[in-house]
Amino acid sequence: MLIAVVVAIVLLGILFTFVPVMLWISALAAGVKVSIFTLIGMRLRRVIPSRVINPLIKAHKAGLNVTTNQLESHYLAGGNVDRVVNALIAAHRANIELIFERCAAIDLAGRDVLEAVQMSVNPKVIETPFIAGMAMNGIEVKAKARITVRANIDRLVGGSGEETIIARVGEGVISTIGSSEHHTKVLENPDMISQTVLAKGLDSGTAFEILSIDIADVDIGKNIGAHLQMEQAEADKNIAQAKAEERRAMAVAKEQEMKARVEEMKAKVVEAEAEVPLAMAEALREGNLGVMDYMNMQNIEADTDMRDSIGRLSGAKVDHKDNKKN
Numbered sequence: 001m002l003i004a005v006v007v008a009i010v011l012l013g014i015l016f017t018f019v020p021v022m023l024w025i026s027a028l029a030a031g032v033k034v035s036i037f038t039l040i041g042m043r044l045r046r047v048i049p050s051r052v053i054n055p056l057i058k059a060h061k062a063g064l065n066v067t068t069n070q071l072e073s074h075y076l077a078g079g080n081v082d083r084v085v086n087a088l089i090a091a092h093r094a095n096i097e098l099i100f101e102r103c104a105a106i107d108l109a110g111r112d113v114l115e116a117v118q119m120s121v122n123p124k125v126i127e128t129p130f131i132a133g134m135a136m137n138g139i140e141v142k143a144k145a146r147i148t149v150r151a152n153i154d155r156l157v158g159g160s161g162e163e164t165i166i167a168r169v170g171e172g173v174i175s176t177i178g179s180s181e182h183h184t185k186v187l188e189n190p191d192m193i194s195q196t197v198l199a200k201g202l203d204s205g206t207a208f209e210i211l212s213i214d215i216a217d218v219d220i221g222k223n224i225g226a227h228l229q230m231e232q233a234e235a236d237k238n239i240a241q242a243k244a245e246e247r248r249a250m251a252v253a254k255e256q257e258m259k260a261r262v263e264e265m266k267a268k269v270v271e272a273e274a275e276v277p278l279a280m281a282e283a284l285r286e287g288n289l290g291v292m293d294y295m296n297m298q299n300i301e302a303d304t305d306m307r308d309s310i311g312r313l314s315g316a317k318v319d320h321k322d323n324k325k326n
Contacts, residue, residue: 020049030057034068047072055085062089070100079107087113091153094121098153106156111207119151123211126162130219131170133177138225141177141186143193144217145169149208159207169213172197183220190215 020039027034034053042049052071059066066085075081084103091098096117106113126147134140147169152159176196180186186193194213203210283289 019043020053023049023053027053027057030060032057032060038068042072045072045076047075051075051081055081059085059088062092064088064092066100070104074104074107077104077108079104083107083112083114087117090114090117090121096120096153102153102157106153109157111156113156116151116153116156116207119149120153123148123150125149126165127216128166128169130217131173132221133174134224135177135180135183135186137182138223138228139183140221140224141180141183142219142221143173143177143186143190143215145173145194145197146214146216148211148214149203150211152203152207152209155205156207160205161207164206165202165208165210168200168202169197172200172202187218187220190218 019036020043021036024034024036024039032053034056039049039053042052052068052075056066056068056071064085066088071081071085074084084100084107087103087107088098088100091103094117098117103113106116126149128145128147130142130144132140132142147165149162149165173193176193177183177186180192194215198210198213280289280294284291284294
C-alpha cells in the first residue's frame, strides 16, 4: 500500500510538471477556452505555455479577438508575445487601427511596437545639435531645432529612424540659412527656417510623421567669408611670390648667360688680334706688303698714339683749371 501511494504521488508530480493544470484552471476561470491537450501540445512543441496563455487571458479580458495559434506562431518565430498583446491593447484603447499581423511584423522587425503605439498617442520631441550654416554675406549662423514627431505605424516596417529625420532637418536648416542674403534676416525671423523646412515633406519614407519643427536657439558663429578671403589672399600672395622668384631666377640665369657670351666674344677678339701679326708676316714674306709700307704704318700708329696722349693730357689740364675756378 505504501509503495502504491509513493508511486501515485510520483506520477501525479510528473503529470502536474508536464501538464500545466493550474494554468488550464486559470484560463477556464478567465473564460478562455483552452483544452488540456492544447497545453500538452505546446509542451511537445517546446513552447512555454505561460508565455502564450497569460497574454491570451490579457487579450481576452481587453476584448481583443486573438487566437492561441496566432500567439503560439509568433512565439515560435522569436517574437515577444506579451509586448505585442500590450501594444494591441494600447492601440485598442486609443482607437488606433492595428491588426495582429501588422503588430507581429513590427515586433519581428526589431522595433518596439508598444513604444511606437505610445508615441502615436504621445508625440516625441527630438532635439538636434547646433547646425551651422553660412549666409550669403559670409557670416556663420548656428541653429538648434526641436522636432515633434509622431510614430506612423503603417511605415514602421521599412521606414527609416530618428537619424534620418535629424539629417534631413539639418540639411534643410543649412539650405535655408545659405539662401538668406544677410544673417540678420535669420536672427529676425527664425520661424522662417522652421516653415521652409517643414514645407519640404522631410518625413517621407520614415517611420515618423513630423508635426512641427521649432527653432530653440540661434547663435552667430565666425565670419567665414572674411576668413576665406584672407586665405585666398594668402594663397594669391604665395603664388605671386613664387612667380616673382621664378622670374628672378630666370633673370639671373639670363645675366650669367650674357656674361658668358661677352667673355666668349672677348676671346674671339683676342684670337682675331693674334692673327693680325701672323697675317702681316705672311704678307711681308710673300711680297704683298713692302718694308716701307710697314714702317709708314708703324709711324702712323705711333703718331696716333702720341696725339691720343696729348689729347688726354690737355683734357686733364682743362679739368684741373675748371676745378680751381670752382
